[in-house]
Amino acid sequence: MKCTRCREKAVVALPSHTAGFCPPCYLLFVERQVQKAIKDKKLFSFDDRIIIALSGGKDSLALAWQLKKLGYDIAGLHIDLAIPQSSPIARDHVERFCRAYDINLSVLEMEKLGLSIPEVRKKIKRPVCSLCGKIKRYYFNKFALDNGFNVLATGHNLDDEVARLFSNVLSWESAHLGDQGPLLPEENGFTRKVKPLYRLSEFETANFCFIAEIDYGFAPCPYSGGASFTYYKTLFDELEHKQPGRKLSFYEGFLKRGRKAFTRLDLEEGVKPSPCKSCGYPTSEESCGVCRIKHMLEQS
Amino acid sequence: MQITVQPENKIRDITRVSSVLGLLNRLGLKTTQALVIRDNQLLTPDQPIFKDDRIIVRKVASRG
Numbered sequence: 001m002k003c004t005r006c007r008e009k010a011v012v013a014l015p016s017h018t019a020g021f022c023p024p025c026y027l028l029f030v031e032r033q034v035q036k037a038i039k040d041k042k043l044f045s046f047d048d049r050i051i052i053a054l055s056g057g058k059d060s061l062a063l064a065w066q067l068k069k070l071g072y073d074i075a076g077l078h079i080d081l082a083i084p085q086s087s088p089i090a091r092d093h094v095e096r097f098c099r100a101y102d103i104n105l106s107v108l109e110m111e112k113l114g115l116s117i118p119e120v121r122k123k124i125k126r127p128v129c130s131l132c133g134k135i136k137r138y139y140f141n142k143f144a145l146d147n148g149f150n151v152l153a154t155g156h157n158l159d160d161e162v163a164r165l166f167s168n169v170l171s172w173e174s175a176h177l178g179d180q181g182p183l184l185p186e187e188n189g190f191t192r193k194v195k196p197l198y199r200l201s202e203f204e205t206a207n208f209c210f211i212a213e214i215d216y217g218f219a220p221c222p223y224s225g226g227a228s229f230t231y232y233k234t235l236f237d238e239l240e241h242k243q244p245g246r247k248l249s250f251y252e253g254f255l256k257r258g259r260k261a262f263t264r265l266d267l268e269e270g271v272k273p274s275p276c277k278s279c280g281y282p283t284s285e286e287s288c289g290v291c292r293i294k295h296m297l298e299q300s
Numbered sequence: 301m302q303i304t305v306q307p308e309n310k311i312r313d314i315t316r317v318s319s320v321l322g323l324l325n326r327l328g329l330k331t332t333q334a335l336v337i338r339d340n341q342l343l344t345p346d347q348p349i350f351k352d353d354r355i356i357v358r359k360v361a362s363r364g
Contacts, residue, residue: 001344011342013331020344057362159361203332206360210335210342218307218358233361241330 005029012207015244023211030208033199034066041183043194044151050074051149053140054098054105056090058209058216059155061097063197065214067153068101074153075104077143079136082109082116085222093217106147108139120293121223123300128223134289138281144191156195159202162247163232165254175270178262181255188273189282199248201240202233301351303327306358321345327357334359 001010003022010020021029037043044050050067054060054076067074078094081087091107098105110116115135121128144152161180168176184193197205209216224230240247275281276288283289303312305327317323320336320343327334336343337356349355 001346010344013344013346015332058360059362201332202360202362203335206335206358207342210337218362220307220362230361237330237333240332 011211012204014204016201016240016248018244026207026211030062030200030204031066031070033204034063034196035070037182037196037199041181041194043183043196044072044153044192046072048073048151049149050151050153051140051144051147052076052153053136053155054078054094055155056093056097056217057155058214058218059157059160059197059202059205061093061155061214061216062205062208062212063153063155064097064103065101065212067196068103075106075149077140078105078107079139080107080109080111081132082111083118083222086217086219089219090217093215096215106143108143110135113139114294114297115290117223120297124293124296129227131293132223135293138288138290141191141193142281145189149191150186151192151194153194153196155197155205157197157200157202157205158247158251159233159236160229161195161198162236162251163229165251166232166236167228174262174265178259178264178266178270181259189275189280198251201247301349301353301355304354304356306356315351318348319345320347320349323349323355323357329357329359333361 001013001020002008003010003025004019005025006022008022010022012026013020050072052060052064052067052074054064056078064074064076076094076098078091080091095105117128117132120131124131140152165180168180182195182198184190186192236247271284273282273284276283276291277286278291279288281288281290287295301314303314303323304310305312314323314326317326321331323336324331324334324345331345335358337358338349338353
């Protein structure tokens with residue numbers, strides 16, 4: 001197979017774009033996809049202070065690498081979840097990456113905050129992925145606001161977004177459908193959240209990391225077995241195989257034609273967030289999700 | 301040929317496949333579900349593979 005752009009030998013084949021790329025042209029392809037996402041969705045500018053949530057996996061490190069190369073004002077934030085089998089490895093990847101690419105890094109240790117994920121899992125009988133997600137979102141947002149960052153960027157890719165959209169459609173979660181997308185503007189105590197990799201699949205970010213020689217962690221979280229999103233990703237891989245490009249057209253189609261209706265519905269029927277009575281974090285309940293988790297840990 | 305499947309790091313001995321596409325089919329993977337690496341080089345599905353090759357198949361789906 002030859003590179004679609006320069007006719008050298010291709011190393012990545014992308015059926016969704018009916019294209020193949022050699023290493024230099026592939027790096028250019030990814031850069032253009034990220035630039036298109038930033039420009040089309042008005043995600044941020046060179047004047048913004050961007051904090052990137054760095055897990056140590058391929059997507060977040062690829063995002064940091066690309067935004068650094070493009071010259072944006074970025075810093076990294078890693079949340080150490082204190083999971084013995086995976087957290088030290090993830091943190092090591094992030095720390096080495098940030099040293100190598102001269103990216104300012106902050107680390108929040110959940111154990112010091114009384115929220116180590118193994119403890120949360122042991123004491124609260126609810127799906128741990130949901131609790132962990134809640135805790136991470138809370139601290140990413142809080143850190144950004146407390147430290148003068150006006151944009152929080154995450155490495156969510158097309159597969160993540162399509163799996164989430166599918167999950168929300170299956171249960172017709174109108175509030176979640178109304179605010180799903182690559183840009184969530186700053187409002188009600190939430191910082192602006194952006195997903196510049198939303199046009200790139202996991203396959204594309206994995207190839208990107210390999211070619212850019214980004215050393216990422218690919219060991220799965222030991223608690224993620226049976227997660228429904230993993231199953232939805234497999235379903236959509238089958239569909240994409242039969243109909244290349246379907247994932248991106250499904251997601252872009254939702255953003256163009258579906259999302260507005262749910263946003264309107266949520267405005268009419270949804271609950272406007274108010275500050276948590278304990279910590280001030282925006283919530284639709286009296287106490288926010290993280291304060292409720294802390295309370296449950298104290299009671300157990 | 302010796303195949304290392306990541307992230308499980310399972311080593312499999314696979315015979316009678318002559319292309320990357322054939323290898324992925326044998327492993328039950330679609331072409332966009334894994335990187336196929338030989339001698340630190342990425343391989344596209346149309347590439348031939350040989351019986352003495354040592355190949356890494358790195359699945360791309362992130363879990364958690």
